[in-house]
Amino acid sequence: MNPFVFSCIAPHGGEIIPELEGSQPKRMSLTRESLIRLGNEMNNANPDTIIVLTPHGTRINGQFSISDSERMEGSVAENEATFSMNRKIDRYLAKNIAEAVAKANLPVGTINYATAAGPFSCLPLDWGAIVPLRFMPDVPIVVITPSRELSYEKHLQFGKALREAVQASKKRIGLIASCDWSHTHDENGPYGYHLAAKELDQEVVTLIRQNQLEKMSDFTDDFVDAAKPDGIWQTLILAGAILPEERQVKLLSYEAPTYFGLLCASI
Template sequence: MKSAEVSILVTLTIAIDFVMGELKGAFVMPHGGIALDPSKFHTTNKTALEEAWKIHTACAQIGRIVTELQPDLILLSTPHGISDMNNFLLYLNPKMEGYANTDNTGPPPYVSVSVNSDVNVSRDLVQHFGSKRNVSGLSAYGPPEESTEPFPLRWGEVIPLHFMPNLNQTKVVILSQPSRRYNDDMPTMIPELLKLGSDIGKYFKSEKKTAVVIISADLAHTHSKDGPYGYSNAAQPFDDACGKWVENLDEQSLTKEAASYVIKAKSCGYTGLVMLQGLLSASSDGITSWQSQLYANYHPSYYGMMVASFLRK
């Protein structure tokens, strides 16, 4: 092929990518307050404190990566937002803001974020999926897309977004997981979550905007008998299976192995991880078009916290 033809082909490829948009990357980030500022983590365990700092450093690194990617928008999945019993919700206020504690158990100091919502994308997703995917929209204190009051956010959204340096330049779309995730039949949601993730991935292929996805997720909440959910021997195997999924891009590690432990492990973020698997698999070359990296997978407190990235090869 002649150099002029190569030049035209490269230019055309870049133009197509710009017109069609793309999903530039996906990330798993914890929402435990420990990640915000480990200096305020109330522990005398040296190993736990070291792990907390590793998690914090990894979250800051994800923030820098997202800044370098310069996406038009961030789609964030939260398991601790305002939720419907059955439907996945997309928030429809033009502005969203909220706060979180640095340890999730004590008094201030707080951290806060204020973000602009891409209500056009949120509305499109609601209309695109609707009842066929159990997706609906929710507005607060006013008409959808018009309310002058901000939609309220808390730790599930605020903590991951806190690590994004240029939020004033990037719009945000928030997807809230339904509260039926708390039920013991959570594994039965797996096919639905894979399909929804796949459909979201295909949606962004057809859009003229670039995006990154952030899955707000903590892992097993049963690592300690002193924690609010007690101890379970399923906790560590669950966290290990999630880590193996990231490192090997092996769906079975997540949808079979981790699924077998999730009820006893009590992970708030599991549904978001499964949805992400479906989204990544929707790429033109499937899951193999992604390069994954596991930055941290620890439980400095009673719950597991994982930081991971999935970037295009």
């Protein structure tokens, strides 16, 4: 049985947030509409806590990173506007996840800042978490950041340990895999242009439609380096946490309106 009340793959381009859409509101409108749908589905699932898998959180080389502060806060700035967010952390769940991961013999660290507890115990909330959470219910969160120094297989194993921790919890828990895809769609973008961007994103769309998320672990290092996606690692954790026969995957949208790919899927 799927241990999550609702889960999704969601992107994190800043302009998706309505308050940051600027003078070109249609540029990411398809994705924005899909995230509104995902947010409504998450809200209807009534989670007590939402786990966010983000590539842009506090990284620990060679270890999975799990938030263990009292709260997190951060801002996203786009188009001369700023959107800010402050969320409480479900520290009890965070510690239980860390224990399950350590028991699976995977490298993991819980992170905090300034003080062990109280109002000064606050970590930065990155845009990989802020953007999808803008559309979600305001409940406590746990933020997890993968490590690209670790193999794809270890990310699948982390997902299995995450599953065990969630199954042991009496709470209703949601899951967001925050993923942007290839970043080399535009020669004027920061990473330039490469044909691999379109090819990898097309393969990702196919794998999601076919509910074969685990097969992203077959992508070669050269292919990934050329396309520069940042969604594979979070998706593999989700794949490990939710068994294929438990997934009802629905692709809501894909677009690449700028230099990186944006995809929304409900699970």
